[in-house]
Amino acid sequence: MAISRTELLRGTLDMMVLKALSWGPLHGYAVARWIEDGTEQILQIEEGSLYPALHRMERRKWIEAEWGQSENNRRAKYYRLTEAGRRHLRAGIGADGKDSVLERLR
Amino acid sequence: MKVLGKILPQRQLEQDIEDELAFHIEARTCRNEAGGMTPATARDEALRRFGDVEGIRESCREIGMERLRAQRRAELMDQIKRDIGYAIRTMLRRPGFAATAAFILALGIGGTTAIFSVVDGILLRPLALHQPERLVVLWGIETGLRSGSSAASYPDFVDIEESNTVFEEMAFWSSPTMAVTGPEGEPINVEGSRISHDLFPTLGVAPAIGRGFLPEEDREGAEPVLILGHGFWTSRFGRDMGVLGSTVAVDGVQRTVVGIMPPGFDMLFGKQIWIPGTPTHATDSRGQHRIIALGRLKPGVSIEAAEAEMRAIAARLETEYPEFNTNRSARLEPLHETVIGDVRPALLVLLGAVGVVLLIVCANVANLMLARGMTRGKEVAVRTALGASRPRLVRQFLTESAVLAVIGGALGVGIAFLGIDLLLATIPGDIPRIAEVAVDGRVLGFALLTTIVTGLLFGLIPALHGSKLDLHTALKEGSRTTSQGSSRTRVRQTLVVAEMALAVMLVAGAGLFVNSFLRLQRVDPGFNSERVLVVPISLPGSRYSADEWPKVIGFYDQLMERVASLPGVESVSAAYRHPLDGGWETSFQLLGVYERPQGERPEARIRPVTTEYFRTVGIPLIEGRSFTDRDDEHVPNVVIINQAFARAFFPDESPVGHILERWAWWPFQTGQFEIVGVVGDVKMDGVASTTPWAMYYPHRQMPFSEMQLLVRTAGDPIALAGAVRAEVWTLDSDLPLENIRSLEQIRADSVAPERFQTLLLGLFATLAIILAATGIYGVLSYAVAQRTGEIGIRISMGAETADVLRLVVGQGLRLTLAGVAVGLVGAFLSTRMISSLLFDVSPSDPLTFGAVAGTLVLVALAACTIPALRASQVDPVHALRAE
Numbered sequence: 002m003a004i005s006r007t008e009l010l011r012g013t014l015d016m017m018v019l020k021a022l023s024w025g026p027l028h029g030y031a032v033a034r035w036i037e038d039g040t041e042q043i044l045q046i047e048e049g050s051l052y053p054a055l056h057r058m059e060r061r062k063w064i065e066a067e068w069g070q071s072e073n074n075r076r077a078k079y080y081r082l083t084e085a086g087r088r089h090l091r092a093g094i095g096a097d098g099k100d101s102v103l104e105r106l107r
Numbered sequence: 108m109k110v111l112g113k114i115l116p117q118r119q120l121e122q123d124i125e126d127e128l129a130f131h132i133e134a135r136t137c138r139n140e141a142g143g144m145t146p147a148t149a150r151d152e153a154l155r156r157f158g159d160v161e162g163i164r165e166s167c168r169e170i171g172m173e174r175l176r177a178q179r180r181a182e183l184m185d186q187i188k189r190d191i192g193y194a195i196r197t198m199l200r201r202p203g204f205a206a207t208a209a210f211i212l213a214l215g216i217g218g219t220t221a222i223f224s225v226v227d228g229i230l231l232r233p234l235a236l237h238q239p240e241r242l243v244v245l246w247g248i249e250t251g252l253r254s255g256s257s258a259a260s261y262p263d264f265v266d267i268e269e270s271n272t273v274f275e276e277m278a279f280w281s282s283p284t285m286a287v288t289g290p291e292g293e294p295i296n297v298e299g300s301r302i303s304h305d306l307f308p309t310l311g312v313a314p315a316i317g318r319g320f321l322p323e324e325d326r327e328g329a330e331p332v333l334i335l336g337h338g339f340w341t342s343r344f345g346r347d348m349g350v351l352g353s354t355v356a357v358d359g360v361q362r363t364v365v366g367i368m369p370p371g372f373d374m375l376f377g378k379q380i381w382i383p384g385t386p387t388h389a390t391d392s393r394g395q396h397r398i399i400a401l402g403r404l405k406p407g408v409s410i411e412a413a414e415a416e417m418r419a420i421a422a423r424l425e426t427e428y429p430e431f432n433t434n435r436s437a438r439l440e441p442l443h444e445t446v447i448g449d450v451r452p453a454l455l456v457l458l459g460a461v462g463v464v465l466l467i468v469c470a471n472v473a474n475l476m477l478a479r480g481m482t483r484g485k486e487v488a489v490r491t492a493l494g495a496s497r498p499r500l501v502r503q504f505l506t507e508s509a510v511l512a513v514i515g516g517a518l519g520v521g522i523a524f525l526g527i528d529l530l531l532a533t534i535p536g537d538i539p540r541i542a543e544v545a546v547d548g549r550v551l552g553f554a555l556l557t558t559i560v561t562g563l564l565f566g567l568i569p570a571l572h573g574s575k576l577d578l579h580t581a582l583k584e585g586s587r588t589t590s591q592g593s594s595r596t597r598v599r600q601t602l603v604v605a606e607m608a609l610a611v612m613l614v615a616g617a618g619l620f621v622n623s624f625l626r627l628q629r630v631d632p633g634f635n636s637e638r639v640l641v642v643p644i645s646l647p648g649s650r651y652s653a654d655e656w657p658k659v660i661g662f663y664d665q666l667m668e669r670v671a672s673l674p675g676v677e678s679v680s681a682a683y684r685h686p687l688d689g690g691w692e693t694s695f696q697l698l699g700v701y702e703r704p705q706g707e708r709p710e711a712r713i714r715p716v717t718t719e720y721f722r723t724v725g726i727p728l729i730e731g732r733s734f735t736d737r738d739d740e741h742v743p744n745v746v747i748i749n750q751a752f753a754r755a756f757f758p759d760e761s762p763v764g765h766i767l768e769r770w771a772w773w774p775f776q777t778g779q780f781e782i783v784g785v786v787g788d789v790k791m792d793g794v795a796s797t798t799p800w801a802m803y804y805p806h807r808q809m810p811f812s813e814m815q816l817l818v819r820t821a822g823d824p825i826a827l828a829g830a831v832r833a834e835v836w837t838l839d840s841d842l843p844l845e846n847i848r849s850l851e852q853i854r855a856d857s858v859a860p861e862r863f864q865t866l867l868l869g870l871f872a873t874l875a876i877i878l879a880a881t882g883i884y885g886v887l888s889y890a891v892a893q894r895t896g897e898i899g900i901r902i903s904m905g906a907e908t909a910d911v912l913r914l915v916v917g918q919g920l921r922l923t924l925a926g927v928a929v930g931l932v933g934a935f936l937s938t939r940m941i942s943s944l945l946f947d948v949s950p951s952d953p954l955t956f957g958a959v960a961g962t963l964v965l966v967a968l969a970a971c972t973i974p975a976l977r978a979s980q981v982d983p984v985h986a987l988r989a990e
């Protein structure tokens with residue numbers, strides 16, 4: 002295998018984050034919740050590792066961030082998919098039309 | 108501002124990360140509490156699920172910092188792009204200014220690049236050989252009566268090769284001219300080299316096609332072989348591969364071509380063909396110095412250490428062979444120096460001169476930019492008011508300079524291309540390595556570097572000045588005499604003075620060269636060069652061997668008789684060699700006057716001539732008699748010496764009647780020659796050199812086979828070249844005839860390098876004068892425009908035209924005189940560096956310096972008149988209304 006386990010995991014995590022954000026802008030916690038629900042807690046990762054992933058993608062301009070008000074009126078950082086991120090997500094989904102992220106997790 | 112600008116975004120970044128992570132943990136805690144946990148457990152559980160908070164914070168911070176840096180870079184690039192756009196728009200608004208500045212810059216950068224390419228190709232670039240820095244040439248030197256370098260003798264070479272410890276390999280060559288004859292073309296003389304078989308391996312080169320010489324091919328009786336230079340292969344054989352293995356006649360011997368050298372190698376040594384051949388102790392005695400020895404230093408051995416060992420060996424040989432080696436020592440020279448000869452100082456002077464032109468160009472363009480900067484005060488004020496910081500403005504101004512410099516540099520490279528072609532087409536003589544001069548990556552790199560340095564040089568002062576401005580004074584409408592303005596005027600005046608000073612230095616240098624060249628032209632060479640045709644002839648040893656001297660004498664007698672009968676010929680003679688070719692020396696002693704054993708005898712030039720020689724070239728007989736046709740092999744041998752010889756050995760008596768003794772080369776010679784006459788001195792080593800001692804022998808008693816036919820004509824000598832050539836070929840159709848020139852042409856060619864150098868320096872000096880004059884003109888024009896109001900008042904108060912003229916011209920004159928004064932001091936200090944290149948002129952020649960100062964003052968005054976006249980025509984009413 003050319004791709005190492007951490008790279009695979011990181012790629013998978015990125016994909017899941019992009020997938021989560023494809024439904025609309027979310028803050029970090031909401032992204033964590035979405036992944037938690039979507040994968041039925043299969044993904045046993047530290048929630049914190051989500052943030053370096055988010056920031057890295059922000060640097061790569063796949064997503065962009067903006068500070069806003071959360072549901073309970075707290076200051077929260079919202080992430081939104083950019084056009085580049087959307088393209089990346091589509092490429093990740095693969096030619097067979099299957100959602101490779103979730104496929105891979107099963 | 109600067110400090111905050113750097114720290115603020117970073118602190119913001121850290122705060123954001125802190126908030127974001129805290130939000131997550133709190134949200135999770137809330138959810139845990141809602142799920143029924145106690146507040147403390149809920150928080151612990153949230154932290155546990157989150158993981159290593161500290162580590163995550165750190166990686167987020169690193170990613171964020173990277174993002175900030177990228178952002179800052181992008182902003183800077185963006186700003187530079189905008190600055191460049193702005194600079195181009197600003198320039199397009201004043202296209203005349205931009206075009207002038209770019210053109211001046213292009214001249215400076217182009218000229219410098221062109222000269223650099225020549226310097227690089229010849230002086231700087233290592234020779235295209237294997238580790239060329241370890242290759243040295245071994246010269247024999249005379250330490251006695253007269254000093255000088257000479258070739259080495261073969262026995263000495265063998266001794267040195269065997270006993271030295273400093274060389275890895277040694278080899279040698281000697282350089283006779285060889286005649287190539289054969290069905291493939293006209294007979295032709297080529298520069299050839301007789302080399303040891305190991306010369307090419309020692310140099311670290313090999314033939315591109317075929318093979319090098321084998322050790323056994325060095326020896327007597329071996330199959331004669333030949334290696335061709337790429338250039339000769341091309342010109343003579345049209346790059347025919349079939350020539351390999353075929354035979355070519357060289358000096359009458361059929362030689363098999365075994366190899367062809369790679370292109371460029373022949374240019375390095377100026378050779379076209381190579382033949383093998385090691386002399387033997389029988390053919391080459393210790394007294395015959397005709398091989399040039401080459402050595403490859405062992406790694407780590409310095410040339411000084413090697414030379415010390417050579418001197419020690421030479422000292423030993425001196426005691427072992429006193430009859431040959433008395434007063435002989437050795438000297439080592441890097442091969443590169445041997446190849447390029449003495450062109451280094453002249454090239455460096457040219458590079459220095461063009462560098463000075465470039466400095467003047469910088470001062471000039473800086474001045475133009477400053478002048479423009481003064482009219483941009485308001486623009487700067489507005490930008491400052493809108494929040495542009497000083498560094499920001501400096502960068503903006505520098506960007507404009509850089510754009511200008513890049514345009515100038517690009518045009519300059521174009522000028523350099525043209526300039527190099529022009530240089531190569533007009534450069535005279537055989538400049539070594541000239542074929543290696545080309546515009547390549549190195550030269551373009553130099554042009555780029557020059558452009559950058561130039562841009563900084565001329566851009567920095569205007570940038571610092573243009574950006575320094577306080578809003579208050581600048582926004583005051585129409586106020587021209589601000590303190591700001593006057594400080595900038597001072598800078599501009601300083602620049603003009605500097606330009607003037609540099610121009611004076613350059614013009615003084617060029618003036619010295621012109622002066623030196625004129626003196627060179629006026630030197631009496633000791634003969635009359637008008638209307639004389641020179642035809643070099645070399646009878647090949649294969650058909651005219653040394654023991655067949657009557658055949659040689661007969662050939663020249665017949666030839667002279669035939670040529671004398673041609674219409675338009677006044678007199679004919681033959682000589683070894685024409686009056687401006689130094690030839691070579693042999694030893695002698697004077698019976699009863701100066702007798703010494705072999706090895707300590709003095710040497711003088713040996714010059715066999717025919718009877719009519721002195722009359723044909725106009726060398727006066729001072730004392731005694733000239734040669735007659737009766738001075739032949741059957742009568743006692745005679746010799747005529749020149750005045751320098753007579754002065755040295757017969758200061759108080761007549762030399763006529765004394766006996767000169769030397770080796771007998773022909774069986775009919777006794778080795779004793781009676782001095783029968785004294786002739787005038789001839790500058791045979793070139794008009795700039797001292798006259799060597801000369802011994803003229805009648806050709807019938809010293810029948811050299813290589814002679815030069817000298818024909819004095821009634822009209823243009825070149826017109827007779829064809830007829831003379833036909834006569835030669837009637838007698839012997841296999842003789843190469845090349846390089847037929849008039850003596851006048853030879854004399855002009857002998858000073859061609861000096862002429863060329865003087866011309867080029869004169870060109871640079873002219874450019875410097877023009878630039879300095881425009882500098883003065885620019886400053887005065889601005890001063891007049893600035894003082895229009897004041898001048899208006901003066902005129903309305905009754906000032907005469909003459910007063911106004913005096914006012915303006917006076918200001919210009921003050922700047923000029925300051926510049927000339929500084930320049931003369933600079934010239935005085937710097938021209939001594941070129942003293943070795945000057946002939947008969949002191950490097951601080953007062954006449955030249957005076958003329959240079961006078962010329963520049965006159966030119967500067969001329970540049971002052973236009974602004975002065977404009978000032979005198981100021982309409983007072985108009986001027987005052989404007990104020």
